[in-house]
Amino acid sequence: MANSYLYFRTVVDIDDDDGNASNLTDSIMIPASSISSMYPNSDTQLVINYEPIVQVLQQIILTIDTSTHKKVMIAISRACLRSGVHVIADDVVTNLANETVSSTYLIPEITACVSIELTDALTP
Numbered sequence: 001m002a003n004s005y006l007y008f009r010t011v012v013d014i015d016d017d018d019g020n021a022s023n024l025t026d027s028i029m030i031p032a033s034s035i036s037s038m039y040p041n042s043d044t045q046l047v048i049n050y051e052p053i054v055q056v057l058q059q060i061i062l063t064i065d066t067s068t069h070k071k072v073m074i075a076i077s078r079a080c081l082r083s084g085v086h087v088i089a090d091d092v093v094t095n096l097a098n099e100t101v102s103s104t105y106l107i108p109e110i111t112a113c114v115s116i117e118l119t120d121a122l123t124p
Helices: 069-081
Strands: 004-009 027-031 035-042 045-050 058-064 084-090 110-117
Touching: 004 069, 004 110, 035 069, 045 069, 058 069, 069 084, 084 110
Parallel strands: 004 084
Antiparallel strands: 004 027, 035 045, 045 058, 058 110
16 A cells, blocks of 8 residues: 545534634544445445554544435545555545635545544543
């Protein structure tokens, strides 16, 4: 696997991407090599499990177009093979200047980053 990193963000206003005490999971960048599995959670959600520095399974849940799980998994897998930073899901639609911007996704079938789940080992 190439030296790749995958980026995910759940907030729609960049001012809210602050990782404050109430929500440490606004955004995350993980090494592609830490992905341990991907599977459908519903017709429109894909779960990505990954292993962070501490050896506890973590999850990122994406909203995707109905029944496009395989296509999304293949796209993420291909991104993992290329070196660099790859934005998988960035839900931001308001930048620091309070201007409307477009959210960014690896492929059009990804429509949102629902959640980034961390275990208690990584939260205060």
